[in-house]
Amino acid sequence: MPRSPMQLLDGLLDDGGMETAVHRFVLGGPFGAEPADTTAERLAHFADAGGLLVETSHSYAGGKAEVAVGDWLRKNPGALGVATKVGHDTTGGDIPLDRETVFEHVRSALENLGVDAIDVLLYHCDDPTRPVAELADTLMSLVAAGHVRRVGVSNWTAERLSQLAVELAERGPTPVASYQFSLAEPDPALLDGSLHADTAVLDVVRGHRLPLIGWSSQARGHFARTGPKAHHGKPDPYDTEDNRARRLRCRELAVEIGSLPETVALAWTLRHRGVWPSIGARTTAQIDNSLQARRLTLTEEQVRWLRDGR
Template structure:
């Protein structure tokens, strides 16, 4: 029997098991105008994602300095009825250097959140976001101020659901105390290379835990509170799927070879194996893939159709961390 499913709050929205991350939409991180070629590139990526059942798209106000959202907005305007068929998720809370007189910093003040969402909606050419994530933990955040900002956005119909990114359980718990709307997403870096999400629980009270910085209890908290865990960087920049691994730690090369063997055995792509490893976790992890090229997106097609055995999952885990259980 398979228990893989998305957490309870996600039943409110038709989320696909995989998300297409749109960080590469819009080309370079500069102030150059959007070209038709960039729009065509974005449209091809969106159409390919839809072809393999991905209808959840992840953006952020800073991606290519706003051009990612503008390109996505152009794609929305070109494909009739698309807005009603997909989930659009964006993020705010990072201020890049050069956009004003201040340094690069995090900003979750009420004024900045409200202004950011208006900018996101304008660039996308839409009336509401399905999900807004707070991009990074802001050391100067006032939880009550954030709660008031989110309530205003929800009441105004500008954002339907909320979440966070790169936050631990206690940070989420504190924010939730002051928010009248639930947080339904937490997006974190998780992959066969970034295995802290597993290590945090497995190495409790053991020597390896001293090197782990993944916040202990976050996975369990999100499961208990029905918060969808999303994984950014799930392919580890291709380290296990064909990218040259010379100069990497020995565990990368060994795990890459193991992934290739498992992929050949099932007649699927290595990408499908790497994503299936993440998605086997009981938390129902939702990978956010960052590719824009159609051939790369198609490589993920089989990830939701295969189920690794317990032995295979532990083989990959042990290989990646370089030790037996």
């Protein structure tokens, strides 16, 4: 009997393995800030192509993103799992992660999404004023209440992430981590407080065998462009000397193997076991270009050369 999308999702999150008909890509995008037909077309295309998980947040699009995803999920129950994040208000600002506030936002997210349980619930930020044990207790209370199936965090320091992994090790499924992760490493000063999966974070992820949702896995289109692109009027955090060199190497290899530079960059990301690249495709064609990365088998030498040039 075929396994359900959620059974497949749990299996991939647990061991980072692959299934022939599914893949590790996560679909993000401007849900709630685009026409509903565009959202529906993209979600359906992603699901038909073997996608398992759509990613959003309680704060995105001024609070409208979950509603937009939920409108499609109600018409297509069980077609995709959903990951959402709590911890920001609708302006993107951090909020206190006390138990009452978190539960209130999760109940609102459940209503917006029209689901009985959220497949992956992430803290969108940390609340350093609270002990990790308290924040872990809140997450496990959400699981016990049946509101969420898997839990995790985004943008925590490596030290706090490690503490959480230890706290949850004996209490339930392995937590999910969510950080920026791509071949292009951003200037951290330009990420507005969000965190890149640097060496310290990756050491924790690998040491505790945590699934990693790598957001901005395409570095906001860095590998498809020829120059920098401002983001919300701010400098491009990916426009660095190292990243420009990596883009040139992606182009060189793409010409050699008959692919696209951005697809090569995603293939590099997929070579990291347990990483789920989140793609912000705006069209079905962009989804297809991203999925082509599954068909590129990079050697260890190519993986190293793309990053370091040697």
